[in-house]
Structures are given as structure tokens and as C-alpha cells.
Amino acid sequence: MSRLSVNQETIKQWSLPELAIGCEAAGVRQVGLWREPVREYGLARTARLMGDAGLGVTSLCRGGFLTDAEPAARRRALDDNRAALDEAATLGTDTLVLVSGGLPAGSRDLAGARERVAEAVGELCPYAAERGVRLAIEPLHPMFAADRCVVSTLAQALDLAERFPADRVGVVVDTYHLWWDDRVPEQIARAGAGGRVHSFQLADWVTPLPAGVLLGRGQLGDGCVDFRAFRSMVESAGFDGAIEVEIFNEELWARPGAEVLAELLDRFHRFVC
Structure with a gap:
């Protein structure tokens, strides 16, 4: 349980101070943060709040959206990612999660979009270092390839990451997005061999999918993901870092935050530990 990290979006109904107080009271020592609420509260204030509560920040979401080919839009995206790296450093986390971005309007060129992601990561690497x-x-998950993320498999993510030093660029293993892929075991082993598992995130896959699929992640144990199998794979690959629970779910957000956190702790113990 000491490895559990609660991503801020899982209990989105809590403000940042409520998140700090609630996690401290529950014995949770790590959190994952998102840029938008951090900016609203204030970057320096958030860093102080986390430090005063003794909470480590395991990741910052998110950077990325690097597929645009238009020069001005591309410059804006790179500048925004540099700002995200500055924010991550201020918060004391060593991990900025990148969601690559979808196809530009009117494009059908997946390979070209992925190549632009690689080029942008290359530009960002020195700044990140x-x-x-x-x-x-x-x-x-591939259902997001058109509008949100042209990187759909762990193999594709590793193909991009392996162009760069492992201590600078790695991958996120997120059960919600990868549970369906029969190549995941070999790709997690590949990531581990290269020291590239930089984040491990949990959410369940539930059916039927809601109308807003993005908000359809399930509470641990409510769906079909084998969390212990995933944990075994990443640990066999050498990963011993935080296990971050990141769930986007309107039903969870409608409930009292303390109730959701208590349920999460119970589910984590039952389905992950």
C-alpha cells in the first residue's frame, strides 16, 4: 500500500487542499497531479501544499499534443510542453506524461503524425534533461487514435522512446489502455529491459461503455482488467515505483471524496496487492 499514488482526477470533486488533507488522513503518501487545477490553485502554492502535507508527486499530466504540422501551432505546442516541464520540476516530480495528440484536421497520415511526435520529443529532450x-x-486505446493519441500500443510507444536515452524518455503502462493487447507481456518485458517503464497507472475497463467514453474508466474491480497480472509483469520487468490509480468517472465524482478514497483503498488491497 505504500506504493499507492492517487491521481487527482480520481477524486476530482476535491480541491487541492481537500486532496492533501484527505490523503494525509488516509495514510496515502503520493499523488499524481494535473496541470489545469494546479494552475488554478497556483503552481508555487501547490508545491508548498504538497510539501507541507508530506505528499510526493508521482507524475504531472499532461504534455504532448505534438502532431500538428502547421509551424505556428507546432511552436505553440513545444512552448506549452516546455512550460509543463517547468511545472513538473517545481512540483518535484520527475515524470511528465505525454499524450501524443490525434490526427490533424483532414489528415489520414498516422505514420507522419507519429514521426512529428518523435521529432518534437527530440526537441524537448535537452530541456527536460x-x-x-x-x-x-x-x-x-486505439479508439482515441483519431482525435487524441496516434500512439495506440506499447510497442509503438517504445519504438518512439527508444530513439532517445532511457533516463530521458520512457513509457506509461496504463491498464485501461493496454489490457486488450496480447503483445503487452513481451512489450512490458522489453520496456523493463531498457529501463523505460516510467509510470504505471490503473483503471478498470467496464462495459457497456458510457456515451462519453473518455469518462468511462471503472473503479478497480468493476471491470475485466487483471490488475495482479499487470503488477506481476511490471515488477518482473524491474519496476518498483509508484502504482498510480487514475480513474475518470462521473459516478465517482458525484460521491463524497472520502467515500471514494476509502473504497479505492479497499479495492487496491483486494485486487492489486
Whole structure:
């Protein structure tokens, strides 16, 4: 349980101070944060809040959206990612999660979009290294390829990451996005051999999918993901870092935060430990 990290979006109904107080009371020592609420509360204030509560920040979400081919849009995306790296360093996390971005409007060129992601990561690497932050490429389920993430498999993410030093660019293993892929065991082993598992995130896959699929992640144990199998694979690959629970679910957000956290702790113990 000491490895559990609660991603801020899992209990989105809590403000940052409520998250700090609730996690401290429950004995949770690590959290994953998102840029938008951090900016609203204030970057320096958030860093102080986390430090005063004794909470480590395991990741910052998110950077990325690097597929645009238009020069001005591309410059804006790179500048935004540099800002995200600055924010991650201020918060004391060594991991910035990258969601690559979908196809530009009117494009059908997946390979070209992925190549632009690789080029952008190459531009960001020196800046990330100066700030002591790693770039973690997150593959998303293929249903998001058109509008959100052209990197759909762990193999594709590793193909991009392996162009760069392992201490600078790695991957996110997220059960919600990868549970279906029969190549995941060999790809997790590949990632581990190269020291590239930079983040391990949990959420369940539930059916029927809700109308807003993005918000359809399930509480641990409510769906079909074998969390112990995933944990065994990443640990066999050498990963011993935080296990971050990141669930986007409107039903969870409608409930009292303390109730959701208590349920999460119970489910983590029953289905992950």
C-alpha cells in the first residue's frame, strides 16, 4: 500500500487542499497531479501544499499534443510542453506524461503524425534533461487514435522512446489502455529491459461503455482488467515505483471524496496487492 499514488482526477470533486488533507488522513503518501487545477490553485502554492502535507508527486499530466504540422501551432505546442516541464520540476516530480495528440484536421497520415511526435520529443529532450524531468509517452486505446493519441500500443510507444536515452524518455503502462493487447507481456518485458517503464497507472475497463467514453474508466474491480497480472509483469520487468490509480468517472465524482478514497483503498488491497 505504500506504493499507492492517487491521481487527482480520481477524486476530482476535491480541491487541492481537500486532496492533501484527505490523503494525509488516509495514510496515502503520493499523488499524481494535473496541470489545469494546479494552475488554478497556483503552481508555487501547490508545491508548498504538497510539501507541507508530506505528499510526493508521482507524475504531472499532461504534455504532448505534438502532431500538428502547421509551424505556428507546432511552436505553440513545444512552448506549452516546455512550460509543463517547468511545472513538473517545481512540483518535484520527475515524470511528465505525454499524450501524443490525434490526427490533424483532414489528415489520414498516422505514420507522419507519429514521426512529428518523435521529432518534437527530440526537441524537448535537452530541456527536460536540464530540469531533471523524464518524458513518459502514454499509448492510448486505439479508439482515441483519431482525435487524441496516434500512439495506440506499447510497442509503438517504445519504438518512439527508444530513439532517445532511457533516463530521458520512457513509457506509461496504463491498464485501461493496454489490457486488450496480447503483445503487452513481451512489450512490458522489453520496456523493463531498457529501463523505460516510467509510470504505471490503473483503471478498470467496464462495459457497456458510457456515451462519453473518455469518462468511462471503472473503479478497480468493476471491470475485466487483471490488475495482479499487470503488477506481476511490471515488477518482473524491474519496476518498483509508484502504482498510480487514475480513474475518470462521473459516478465517482458525484460521491463524497472520502467515500471514494476509502473504497479505492479497499479495492487496491483486494485486487492489486
